[in-house]
Amino acid sequence: MAMAMALVVPFLCVSALFGLSFAGDPFAFFDWDVSYITAAPLGVKQQVIAINKQFPGPVMNVTTNWNVVVNVLNSLDEPLLITWDGIQQRKNCWQDGVLGTNCPIPPGWNWTYQFQVKDQIGSYFYFPSLSLQRAAGGYGGITVNNREVIPVPFGKPDGDFTLFIGDWFNKNHTALRKILDDGKDLGMPDGVLMNGKGPYRYNTSLVPDGIDYETINVEPGKTYRFRVHNVGIFTSLNFRVQNHNMLLVETEGTYTMQQNFTNLDIHVGQSYSFLVTMDQNASSDYYIVASARFVNESRWTRVTGVAILHYSNSKGKASGPLPDPPNDFYDKTFSMNQAKSVRTNVTSGAARPNPQGSFKYGSINVTQVYVLKNVPPVIISGKRRTTLNGNSYSPPDTPLRLADLYDKKGVYTLDFPTRPTNAPPRIGASVINGTYRGFMEIIFQNNDSIVQTYHMDGYAFFVVGMDYGEWTENSRGTYNKWDGVSRCTTQVFPGAWTAILVSLDNVGIWNLRVENLDTWYLGQEVYVRVADPEGYNKTEMLVPDNVLYCGLLKDKQKAQTPHGSESSSTPALRRGELFKLMFLLVSFAFVL
Numbered sequence: 001m002a003m004a005m006a007l008v009v010p011f012l013c014v015s016a017l018f019g020l021s022f023a024g025d026p027f028a029f030f031d032w033d034v035s036y037i038t039a040a041p042l043g044v045k046q047q048v049i050a051i052n053k054q055f056p057g058p059v060m061n062v063t064t065n066w067n068v069v070v071n072v073l074n075s076l077d078e079p080l081l082i083t084w085d086g087i088q089q090r091k092n093c094w095q096d097g098v099l100g101t102n103c104p105i106p107p108g109w110n111w112t113y114q115f116q117v118k119d120q121i122g123s124y125f126y127f128p129s130l131s132l133q134r135a136a137g138g139y140g141g142i143t144v145n146n147r148e149v150i151p152v153p154f155g156k157p158d159g160d161f162t163l164f165i166g167d168w169f170n171k172n173h174t175a176l177r178k179i180l181d182d183g184k185d186l187g188m189p190d191g192v193l194m195n196g197k198g199p200y201r202y203n204t205s206l207v208p209d210g211i212d213y214e215t216i217n218v219e220p221g222k223t224y225r226f227r228v229h230n231v232g233i234f235t236s237l238n239f240r241v242q243n244h245n246m247l248l249v250e251t252e253g254t255y256t257m258q259q260n261f262t263n264l265d266i267h268v269g270q271s272y273s274f275l276v277t278m279d280q281n282a283s284s285d286y287y288i289v290a291s292a293r294f295v296n297e298s299r300w301t302r303v304t305g306v307a308i309l310h311y312s313n314s315k316g317k318a319s320g321p322l323p324d325p326p327n328d329f330y331d332k333t334f335s336m337n338q339a340k341s342v343r344t345n346v347t348s349g350a351a352r353p354n355p356q357g358s359f360k361y362g363s364i365n366v367t368q369v370y371v372l373k374n375v376p377p378v379i380i381s382g383k384r385r386t387t388l389n390g391n392s393y394s395p396p397d398t399p400l401r402l403a404d405l406y407d408k409k410g411v412y413t414l415d416f417p418t419r420p421t422n423a424p425p426r427i428g429a430s431v432i433n434g435t436y437r438g439f440m441e442i443i444f445q446n447n448d449s450i451v452q453t454y455h456m457d458g459y460a461f462f463v464v465g466m467d468y469g470e471w472t473e474n475s476r477g478t479y480n481k482w483d484g485v486s487r488c489t490t491q492v493f494p495g496a497w498t499a500i501l502v503s504l505d506n507v508g509i510w511n512l513r514v515e516n517l518d519t520w521y522l523g524q525e526v527y528v529r530v531a532d533p534e535g536y537n538k539t540e541m542l543v544p545d546n547v548l549y550c551g552l553l554k555d556k557q558k559a560q561t562p563h564g565s566e567s568s569s570t571p572a573l574r575r576g577e578l579f580k581l582m583f584l585l586v587s588f589a590f591v592l
């Protein structure tokens, strides 16, 4: 399999060229062409978004503190931004790849992201962040390995597999957008993909012939790490490997208390790592299943992803029924208890040798409290929209962070309500005013009828509590103040709340959104502005010299000759030339 070009340049005298913040650590370079390819994962031909013609895109396999340089060429027919879910972009929201911080890359243009995976380990993924594009693909894994010197709380696995699971429609993202724009629901997905492929034909009447499915090849007796990401649109999935225990070891950068699961609910946008030991007798292949959760199974049977676990000594094909999902259509507590059982191993180190539990979040005083309530879609000015505290976010033409940099007033307002209000819902760009170095408590109250997952860019947060019903001040008595898991994406069950704590130590303007694509598209997001009161240039990284301009600042943008032609001579381009030169030098060194 052809991976995207990845190259690590050791620290030479490079630091002088890149500025202090990138000094000392290796660089990894990627060159990505993002384009449509034709694929038929469920047997129906459609345009999917690929990276270097691969769907899913390549896994970006890097190590703590590496500098990542990704030159993204937009060969789509619409604007593009790639966001790096869970990569904290410390003091560098310029590279976050969402509309609040970046102008979109126009079709035919390329743009080079450069960021450091500072003080992080774990399993994450990237995806195109604009208007439902993820529903057409464009995603891929980000694996951040430990530095060799840092101990890991389990033995080195014999192999590492990245598995993307997600619901899928045979309609493309533009057709799905139209459905939402027309004020309708997306309805039931057509299936679940695993690594961009349809289900194994476990049942001849449910799965048509000729569908390409994913096979994971393993050796008996060995132990593998499976990094599983739900990259889907809105469906929560139950994940299981027939006859095998899945030892949960990590989620979104935190080593968890290790425990075996026979199945785990993985909600949209969430990532988990399991160790799976090939301890069965290989009398046949085994099913790997991701099935729709909290739905009427008999209506939703086709919304099931099935891949194959194939031992090298397997005696035959998998057959018979799939392993059972949890039998709890009427029992709301199973999944929530499972979620609460995912806890931090406080004694284990992660990116640094000091224990993950050293940051005693339970004894820090909260300085700001936000209760964010979503309700089922409402009509605002004739449009069907989703809201948080009555605000339906609509991205301004000028990114918020750029508006601040150039002191353009009126692009957004800093008046996001701290609690749900009775005011009539409105469409706009109302932003949360976060206090730099404050400690924020956010309670997500989900008034809708399906699970919503919330993600915050720039941060990992502590998930301290969740329960059914309305959150009240008394709910704080139930918080886990000791080993709540630190992650970047949390589920909020319907009719329930989830509480998180977040230490606002990362300067920038950061997106806080629902990961469910349909409700996100309709406005269920907000930004948190975390400004250093001492001003720009103190703690935050400088705006990159290749920054794109748009909206009120569009006059500052120089034209780019489509498809990365090298005729221009802006400083950004010269820097790009430099990368190329270094690449040549290092390739030459390898040859020698």
Ligand SMILES: *[C@@H]1O[C@H](CO)[C@@H](O)[C@H](O)[C@H]1NC(C)=O
Binding pocket: 036, 046, 047, 172, 173, 174, 175
């Ligand atoms: C998406 O589907 C619509 C309707 O089937 C079609 O007109 C359009 O060309 C497709 N767009 C892409 C990017 O595949």
Ligand SMILES: *[C@@H]1O[C@H](CO)[C@@H](O)[C@H](O)[C@H]1NC(C)=O
Binding pocket: 061, 062, 063, 145, 160
């Ligand atoms: C990822 O990188 C690590 C460390 O550099 C290496 O050990 C591992 O084999 C790589 N994994 C894959 C899947 O390429």
Ligand SMILES: *[C@@H]1O[C@H](CO)[C@@H](O)[C@H](O)[C@H]1NC(C)=O
Binding pocket: 071, 110, 111, 112, 113, 546, 564, 572, 573, 574, 575, 576, 577
């Ligand atoms: C576009 O790609 C070229 C090389 O293909 C590179 O030199 C240039 O820096 C890139 N442009 C931007 C804005 O990143």
Ligand SMILES: *[C@@H]1O[C@H](CO)[C@@H](O)[C@H](O)[C@H]1NC(C)=O
Binding pocket: 152, 153, 256, 257, 258, 345, 346, 347, 348, 349
């Ligand atoms: C927690 O981490 C420690 C230190 O790495 C390790 O020895 C222990 O087995 C882990 N415990 C669990 C339950 O994962």
Ligand SMILES: *[C@@H]1O[C@H](CO)[C@@H](O)[C@H](O)[C@H]1NC(C)=O
Binding pocket: 203, 204, 205, 206, 301, 320, 321
């Ligand atoms: C295949 O699925 C159908 C519909 O759910 C079911 O009626 C049938 O029993 C299944 N066939 C087998 C062989 O399991």
Ligand SMILES: *[C@@H]1O[C@H](CO)[C@@H](O)[C@H](O)[C@H]1NC(C)=O
Binding pocket: 244, 245, 247, 258, 259, 260, 277, 279
């Ligand atoms: C998990 O299950 C495996 C067998 O599949 C067993 O060997 C191991 O001891 C179990 N680990 C824990 C922590 O329960």
Ligand SMILES: *[C@@H]1O[C@H](CO)[C@@H](O)[C@H](O)[C@H]1NC(C)=O
Binding pocket: 281, 282, 283
């Ligand atoms: C293999 O394991 C399965 C399931 O545990 C069992 O039903 C079967 O009899 C075993 N086959 C052999 C050859 O040991």
Ligand SMILES: *[C@@H]1O[C@H](CO)[C@@H](O)[C@H](O)[C@H]1NC(C)=O
Binding pocket: 296, 297, 298, 299
């Ligand atoms: C599930 O759907 C089937 C078919 O539409 C229906 O017959 C059945 O009553 C439903 N079951 C539940 C528990 O709603």
Ligand SMILES: *[C@@H]1O[C@H](CO)[C@@H](O)[C@H](O)[C@H]1NC(C)=O
Binding pocket: 363, 364, 365
């Ligand atoms: C937290 O607040 C309490 C009471 O308001 C105060 O006594 C305590 O010193 C504060 N703790 C810290 C770490 O600021």
Ligand SMILES: *[C@@H]1O[C@H](CO)[C@@H](O)[C@H](O)[C@H]1NC(C)=O
Binding pocket: 414, 433, 434, 435, 436
């Ligand atoms: C935002 O919060 C800061 C304190 O962190 C405060 O100084 C400032 O006045 C607030 N701005 C608005 C518009 O409320």
Ligand SMILES: *[C@@H]1O[C@H](CO)[C@@H](O)[C@H](O)[C@H]1NC(C)=O
Binding pocket: 446, 447, 448, 449, 494, 495, 496
């Ligand atoms: C939604 O909120 C209303 C009003 O507070 C409440 O009556 C209803 O039970 C809530 N529904 C859910 C699913 O939370």
Ligand SMILES: *[C@@H]1O[C@H](CO)[C@@H](O)[C@H](O)[C@H]1NC(C)=O
Binding pocket: 536, 537
């Ligand atoms: C930030 O610092 C740079 C270089 O020191 C300077 O050129 C720029 O004007 C400063 N910007 C602001 C907004 O202070």
